[in-house]
Amino acid sequence: METSEVTGALIITGASRGIGAATARLAATQGYRICVNYLNDAAAAEAVVTDIENNGGQAIAVQADTSRSSEIDKLFRAVDTELGTLAGLVNNVGILGPQCRVDQLDEERLHRILTTNVAGYFLCAKQAVLRMSTAHGGRGGAIVNVSSAASRLGSPGEYVDYAASKGAVDTFTRGLALEVAAEGIRVNAVRPGFIYTDIHASGGDPQRVARLAAGLPMRRGGQPQEVAQAIVWLLSERASYVTGSFIDLAGGR
Ligand code: NAD
Numbered sequence: 001m002e003t004s005e006v007t008g009a010l011i012i013t014g015a016s017r018g019i020g021a022a023t024a025r026l027a028a029t030q031g032y033r034i035c036v037n038y039l040n041d042a043a044a045a046e047a048v049v050t051d052i053e054n055n056g057g058q059a060i061a062v063q064a065d066t067s068r069s070s071e072i073d074k075l076f077r078a079v080d081t082e083l084g085t086l087a088g089l090v091n092n093v094g095i096l097g098p099q100c101r102v103d104q105l106d107e108e109r110l111h112r113i114l115t116t117n118v119a120g121y122f123l124c125a126k127q128a129v130l131r132m133s134t135a136h137g138g139r140g141g142a143i144v145n146v147s148s149a150a151s152r153l154g155s156p157g158e159y160v161d162y163a164a165s166k167g168a169v170d171t172f173t174r175g176l177a178l179e180v181a182a183e184g185i186r187v188n189a190v191r192p193g194f195i196y197t198d199i200h201a202s203g204g205d206p207q208r209v210a211r212l213a214a215g216l217p218m219r220r221g222g223q224p225q226e227v228a229q230a231i232v233w234l235l236s237e238r239a240s241y242v243t244g245s246f247i248d249l250a251g252g253r
Pocket residue numbers: 013014015016017018019020037038039040041064065066067092093094095116146147148149150191192193194195196197198199200
């Protein structure tokens with residue numbers, strides 16, 4: 001991907017590993033000043049920052065639980081102070097629970113998934129819109145929400161709660177895109193299929209990864225970098241007339 005003249009800060013939530021870390025590294029090569037948000041793995045987040053700096057980029061790591069509005073406020077204020085004008089947000093944080101059917105679902109798990117995967121996206125987007133919208137004196141920007149192929153597939157018998165949370169992300173993407181389309185902000189989503197990251201360690205079935213990959217049309221899962229390419233394109237001026245759209249990165253699934 002060629003280097004362009006992007007100036008501005010980019011917040012990527014849950015960026016210490018997986019798709020978020022790959023996106024942070026790639027977006028830094030495009031000129032963004034990167035905020036690597038993390039929950040509790042400070043060493044991994046600092047390693048992403050060091051990679052970016054060694055490559056000539058600028059980045060900071062900021063600890064914040066994006067399921068809590070007070071922590072989100074802290075995250076955005078840190079970026080205001082340390083990185084300056086916000087150009088974009090990647091809502092990337094996502095959690096799964098162990099595989100279970102709805103008749104085994106407990107209330108605490110359900111609330112944790114919905115709060116993290118849905119409410120956190122809304123509250124981060126709110127802070128980004130307050131800074132980037134021309135209606136609020138901003139200069140525009142872009143938001144990319146990381147949804148999932150699960151929003152289409154429903155994940156029966158495994159993660160119906162997670163799949164439904166991603167369905168909400170899709171609807172939020174569409175609605176917010178229309179809400180702020182005239183205010184200089186584009187809002188899009190990516191829908192990864194099966195990507196090789198540590199999120200699958202929480203699934204509870206160690207054989208699931210190999211079984212899933214073998215059953216896919218391309219006979220393999222995706223790499224985090226393959227998702228990052230689409231996210232960074234959606235953020236960029238190359239996608240200047242794209243809003244309210246979805247890119248499926250599911251190897252044909
Ligand atoms: P991952 O588990 O490797 O990374 C997620 C990161 O989010 C972790 O670093 C975790 O610490 C962080 N996080 C979790 N809760 C947080 C919180 N409350 N506040 C701040 N950070 C928090 O997962 P990944 O596979 O890279 O997933 C990234 C996104 O991609 C998620 O939204 C996920 O639902 C989505 N996705 C992943 C796949 C896949 O197969 N890996 C498929 C479809 C969608």
